[in-house]
Amino acid sequence: MPAPLRLGTRRSALATGQSTLVADALREATGRDVELVTVTTFGDQTSAPLHTLGGQGVFTSALRDELLAGRIDFAVHSYKDLPTAPADGLVIAAVPLREDPRDALVTRDGATLGELAPGARIGTGSLRRVAQLHAMGLGLVPMPIRGNVDSRLGKVESGELEGVVLALSGLRRLGRDGQVAEAIDPIAMLPAAAQGALALECRSDADDTADLLKTLDDHYSRICVEAERALLATLEAGCSAPVGALAEVVEAENGLEISLRASVTAADGSDAVKLSATGALTDAVEVGQRLARLLLDDGAAELMGARDDARA
Template identity: 40%
Template sequence: MRTIVVGTRRSQLAVTQTQWVMEQVRDRLPQGWQMEMEKMVTRGDQILNVTLSKVGGKGLFVKEIEQALLDGRIDFAVHSMKDMPGEMPEGLIFGAVTRREDPRDCLLSRKGEGLDDLPENACVGTSSLRRQAQLLAYRPDLRVEPVRGNLNTRYQKLMDGQFDAIILAQAGIARMDWTDKVTQVVPEEVMLPAVGQGALAVQCRRDDQELLELLAEVNDPVTERAVTAERTFLQAFEGGCHLPIAGRATVDGERIRLRGLVAHPSGTPILREEAEGADPVELGRRLARELMEKGARSLLEEVKKGLEE
């Protein structure tokens, strides 16, 4: 007999994602086991008036939850993989990576225009430097302004006329059953996704063997290989998931194709590279080295310096 306590942020999307994972696990629970959800508030949920890149990045959405895992107050947690910093605290592990949804970004516009049709100087809301950089590389005439808050809040700001359009992750929109609100799914050639976007990370304690065996049954090996390549690539840049870094791996049999991008928030310069291989860790490191040889490290140092000023 065991009650598994599952931790999640309180936003509607986070709860929806956590409920979905719990359903997958519930079908496999040993007799007499139960599950309950614990909704938590993270620092990232509390600080809404400053962009993430200014206050420490997306790790702000997971630190309190990771501490609850380490303290034993919860047994596993469900995160959007794209919110996970490159490094994980000692003692924690991904028990499962779920099958990936559409990893692309999408545009929601107030008047139904696609990215090519937005008028000059239109205001687009995003707090992601990755999205901002690629948006301005494609449409340098647009104005990009930060927008924070959960999906409902951001959508309301769009409808209230604060923005002409906003950019969100298509996977989150699909999980919220909001696909009818999407004006355009942005092609990856225009906007390469965030590392891990579209996948869910199920995090637990490394020494919880019985739970690890249970979670292994909901793991998707193909997504896990792709995400491992992407996260290894990110880790080479010291895990800055709030920086303008993008990575997208696709798996075909034993072969993995990994595309990576490092950019300046202004949209120029923008460095792109791609590589193929069978070992996700080796591939991620190799692609990072190739981009560093093109000047990615010094570019990111310049970006970090600008954020600290």
């Protein structure tokens, strides 16, 4: 009997929960046993705001080191945490069916964004969410927070905050989506690129492992994420930038096509560039690159630069 596949995962409840879901699905699909190996990443060891930690990779580089050293066979990442540049010696072997990519609001009494009083304190660790909350013009006050899902929800339960905004996918994977007051319409708040998607990564020379992981790949989820991440890469924006992106496979006159919406929002919500593009399913990367160039032509770089100036 072959040895169990060693699945590398971060230690948080969300990371181990979603890794357990992958392990169970892989066992069912292939009959191969899987064991979880927990790894502490740099992002897990600090409480500093994410946008001050030097960009992408703070939650993933330690897992990639373990992969390259041969101490684990594959890793499960929240895809939005991965740098957009390819990693030498590694490959994304599968993108399982994507969970709902929307952001979600949790409040103590079930109030939605439109029902909260001006001045209500809304916790989030995301510059993108901060910018888009300001842009709504509701007078809400974003408050910086870090920590696991339970600690963030606890700040609402204690009354320290009136609400928090989190990824709906994470709440669902933890079985906490019953606490959601509002799944925020992407028209009001575009999610982060690849939000709700997982990436199953292994060494590029591990063909047997890659073949096993491919049994979990969902084609439409993969190409939607490829379009969103191509946009992010072309904008040269990190995972903490105030960029929203959401691709969907939709019906068109000549069959299915990919539809991509994106936004770049000033940190204070005073300005934003919002555009969309469509293309063939086989051209997902090109659609993302093309939309990014249109955003840049409309001033997206200046909006992202304003964020950097404000932090300096």
